[in-house]
Amino acid sequence: MPAAPEPALPGFDDVLDAAARIAAHARVTPVVRSQRLDALAGAELHFKSEHQQRSGAFKFRGACNAVQALDPATAARGVVTHSSGNHGAALALAAKLRGIACHVVVPEGANPAKLEAIRLHGAILHRCAPGIPAREAACAAVQRDTGAALVHPYADAKVIAGQGTAALELFAECGELDLLVVPVGGGGLASGSALSLAARAPRCALLLAEPTDADDTLRSLRDGKRRANARVPATICDGLRGDLGAPDFAMLQAADAEVVAIDDESTLAAIRALWADPRLRVEPSSAIALAAVLALPERVRGRRVGIILSGGNVDPDALPTLLGGSMPRVS
Amino acid sequence: MPAAPEPALPGFDDVLDAAARIAAHARVTPVVRSQRLDALAGAELHFKSEHQQRSGAFKFRGACNAVQALDPATAARGVVTHSSGNHGAALALAAKLRGIACHVVVPEGANPAKLEAIRLHGAILHRCAPGIPAREAACAAVQRDTGAALVHPYADAKVIAGQGTAALELFAECGELDLLVVPVGGGGLASGSALSLAARAPRCALLLAEPTDADDTLRSLRDGKRRANARVPATICDGLRGDLGAPDFAMLQAADAEVVAIDDESTLAAIRALWADPRLRVEPSSAIALAAVLALPERVRGRRVGIILSGGNVDPDALPTLLGGSMPRVS
Numbered sequence: 001m002p003a004a005p006e007p008a009l010p011g012f013d014d015v016l017d018a019a020a021r022i023a024a025h026a027r028v029t030p031v032v033r034s035q036r037l038d039a040l041a042g043a044e045l046h047f048k049s050e051h052q053q054r055s056g057a058f059k060f061r062g063a064c065n066a067v068q069a070l071d072p073a074t075a076a077r078g079v080v081t082h083s084s085g086n087h088g089a090a091l092a093l094a095a096k097l098r099g100i101a102c103h104v105v106v107p108e109g110a111n112p113a114k115l116e117a118i119r120l121h122g123a124i125l126h127r128c129a130p131g132i133p134a135r136e137a138a139c140a141a142v143q144r145d146t147g148a149a150l151v152h153p154y155a156d157a158k159v160i161a162g163q164g165t166a167a168l169e170l171f172a173e174c175g176e177l178d179l180l181v182v183p184v185g186g187g188g189l190a191s192g193s194a195l196s197l198a199a200r201a202p203r204c205a206l207l208l209a210e211p212t213d214a215d216d217t218l219r220s221l222r223d224g225k226r227r228a229n230a231r232v233p234a235t236i237c238d239g240l241r242g243d244l245g246a247p248d249f250a251m252l253q254a255a256d257a258e259v260v261a262i263d264d265e266s267t268l269a270a271i272r273a274l275w276a277d278p279r280l281r282v283e284p285s286s287a288i289a290l291a292a293v294l295a296l297p298e299r300v301r302g303r304r305v306g307i308i309l310s311g312g313n314v315d316p317d318a319l320p321t322l323l324g325g326s327m328p329r330v331s
Numbered sequence: 332m333p334a335a336p337e338p339a340l341p342g343f344d345d346v347l348d349a350a351a352r353i354a355a356h357a358r359v360t361p362v363v364r365s366q367r368l369d370a371l372a373g374a375e376l377h378f379k380s381e382h383q384q385r386s387g388a389f390k391f392r393g394a395c396n397a398v399q400a401l402d403p404a405t406a407a408r409g410v411v412t413h414s415s416g417n418h419g420a421a422l423a424l425a426a427k428l429r430g431i432a433c434h435v436v437v438p439e440g441a442n443p444a445k446l447e448a449i450r451l452h453g454a455i456l457h458r459c460a461p462g463i464p465a466r467e468a469a470c471a472a473v474q475r476d477t478g479a480a481l482v483h484p485y486a487d488a489k490v491i492a493g494q495g496t497a498a499l500e501l502f503a504e505c506g507e508l509d510l511l512v513v514p515v516g517g518g519g520l521a522s523g524s525a526l527s528l529a530a531r532a533p534r535c536a537l538l539l540a541e542p543t544d545a546d547d548t549l550r551s552l553r554d555g556k557r558r559a560n561a562r563v564p565a566t567i568c569d570g571l572r573g574d575l576g577a578p579d580f581a582m583l584q585a586a587d588a589e590v591v592a593i594d595d596e597s598t599l600a601a602i603r604a605l606w607a608d609p610r611l612r613v614e615p616s617s618a619i620a621l622a623a624v625l626a627l628p629e630r631v632r633g634r635r636v637g638i639i640l641s642g643g644n645v646d647p648d649a650l651p652t653l654l655g656g657s658m659p660r661v662s
Contacts, residue, residue: 030361036451051609120367276444278382278643281612312609320651 009247012199014161015168015192018065022162025064025097029053029166031173032279040273041293043300046177048170051282051312055117057239058166058189058310059090059153065162066151067094075100077147082128082135084110084118086239086311087153092123103148105138107131111315154186155245164192170306171200178303181289183310184208184217184259185240187248193308194255204306208252208259209292211235211267217244218259221252236264236322239285239311266291271322274309284322286310340578343530345492346499346523349396353493356395356428360384360497362504363610371604372624374631377508379501382613382643386448388570389497389520389641390421390484396493397482398425406431408478413459413466415441415449417570417642418484423452434479436469438462442646485517486576495523501637502531509634512620514641515539515548515590516571518579524639525586535637539583539590540623542566542598548575549590552583567595567653570616570642597622602653605640615653617641 032047050058067079078101081091088104095102102123106115107130115125128138142148152159166189167180180197184190190208197204210217214233220226226249233241244252267284270291274280286309293300293307314322363378381389398410409432412422419435426433433454437446438461446456459469473479483490497520498511511528515521521539528535541548545564551557557580564572575583598615601622605611617640624631624638645653 056609272647276647278387278612278614278645281609283609314609316603316607316654319654323647323650 008157009251010157010161010195012195014157015164015195018061018158018161019165019168021068022061022064022165025054026061026165027053028169031170034277034280036277037273037290041300041305042297043293043302044304045293046170046174046304046306047280048166048306048308049279050166050308050310051286055086055090055093056311056313057086057090058163058308059086060093061165062156062159062162062188062192063087063090063094063151064097066156066158067091067098067100069158070149074149077149078102079151080105080139080142080146080148081151081153082106082139083153084114086313088123089114089117089121091151092118092121095123096121101146101148103142103146105135105142107135113316154188154242155247157247160188160192160247160251161195162192163189164195166308167193167196167306168200170308171196174304174306176201177204177306179205179207179300180306180308181207181209181292182308183237183240183285183289184210184244185214185285186242187217187244187252189308189310190257191248191251191255194251194257198255206255206257207292208257209288210259210261211237211240211288212261212263214241215261217252218261220244220249221257221259224253236267236318237285237288238315239283240288260292260295262288262291262295266295268322270294275323280309282309282312283314286312339488340582341488341492341526343526345488346495346526349392349489349492350496350499352399353392353395353496356385356399356425357392357496358384359500362501365608365611367608368604368621372631372636373628374624374633375635376624377501377505377635377637378611379497379637379639380610381497381639381641382617386417386421386424387642387644388417388421389494389639390417391424392496393487393490393493393519393523394418394421394425394482395428397487397489398422398429398431400489401480405480408480409433410482411436411470411473411477411479412482412484413437413470414484415445417644419454420445420448420452422482423449423454426454427452432477432479434473434477436466436473438466444647485519485573486578488578491519491523491578491582492526493523494520495526497639498524498527498637499531501639502527505635505637507532508535508637510536510538510631511637511639512538512540512623513639514568514571514616514619515541515575516545516616517573518548518575518583520639520641521588522579522582522586525582525588529586537586537588538623539588540619541590541592542568542571542619543592543594545572546592548583549592551575551580552588552590555584567598567649568616568619569646570614571619591623591626593619593622593626597626599653601625606654611640613640613643614645617643
């Protein structure tokens, strides 16, 4: 992404506005309970099932809020992003629902299956060379040529506010919880969740789950300074490889969020435990949140724990690896 | 199973009674829509998501109805069956919810993961040699020793009536459809669905999907005489290998049901199309219903089609085969 302008940080009112704005388009996803997984964790787990959200991930909430909030003249020029993952598909769908153009810059070599979902929603694909500089340049060129508005995947106040609606729904359904566990990549879901938590469940702790090899959020919050991941992180959590955004960092610092780093082995074990249940077949970047719960048995024992399962889109080629070994039968 | 006594055939009133009886225990499962799959089929598809039912399959409806309908003295002696698949787990859960004993006869060599789900719900496992005669003998022995009531997986009026509640909910949510597609094995779901269809959607056609290698229902309805599968059917649809039950046959004959035989290759293609959506990761015995729709493009074009996705429990060892090849990204 081009270095995003520093947006005004969103507040809880913006989450409420987002909830109203996306209500006609987004799904209120179910909160799933599982006796088997409660027994495994020694805690009462409430799984907010964003893999059942439109486009298969929470990303639709933020993208839809950003698109619906555009004034008509701006909207008429369309929107642009350069995420080829869940945000790209979500923005394409959000733009289609408003009837405006969506441009998605994708690097050569991007997964054809992912591009198919973006194309399905009628977005215009722009190819560029791999690597962040080429992507940013291509994105800037599309903005210049078309006047399209950039919708950044996480460093955007409207996007963050939209992502906060998932936790808003979770607290509305479950009341105050003792602990809310959220995966963190760029930080949109985490910082949006922090807004809803502060307003609706002030005694609930916020725990962020991050891959060991992409632990920039842990280091950023520890050092009080935004840190980057040194290289392309090697983790199966493909949605959590990005660096924490600037507004997201400021908000998570203010929220006193705690971060736990989780290795891929633990995430794989969580995937297998989740996939035994037909309701919980989620992507690695979601399963990491259950892995965090299982890594902290003393912390969670007997507690009421909310877990945001952020999405369900899985690279089909990766499935044999993800699901290798034996899974218990569903309960 | 021991040759079941010929039960009085259930009617639609029995489905309504079942709905009331199981309401406090079973889930009203969601009806899922997918633009991508509508486009693939050229029809408007309504997926009744029984893989999100308790125990991961519609089987809980019938088992729960049968268990809840027992008079207290009979219930106190417990229930017995010898299905090690979805019915076994469903009956174990239904018995646990009523606080009564459940005995499940399982053959040596049964899938340990399947047994784990049955054990999880506190059922008592009884081992026997493989093969139907040994299973029936062991089941009869448990009945003699304990006085437990047999709950047959499909040749049972209460079970059939319970299974009919899935289609009842589907018609309540979607109104009359043009076509209802249901997988058929022993026939409990199919014949229960026929009752709800006749009462709630009399102009809707009933199409049953059956594996080519286990096409006893097709031959039975064609010949007007109950036919058996000649041997252990070789199909990935492990829930559909059984022979059509006697009451099920009579009811499907009366309902003028139509059957289409589907080869495993077509079911595999349907599995891959479904698994691209995190909401639709179902077992082969469910995916066959979508395969039937895709096999009859002229028949379904432009129609409103209900599809009962019967369950989501998958043998983990089979997943690499089931999901081999590439899946499109979710929409």
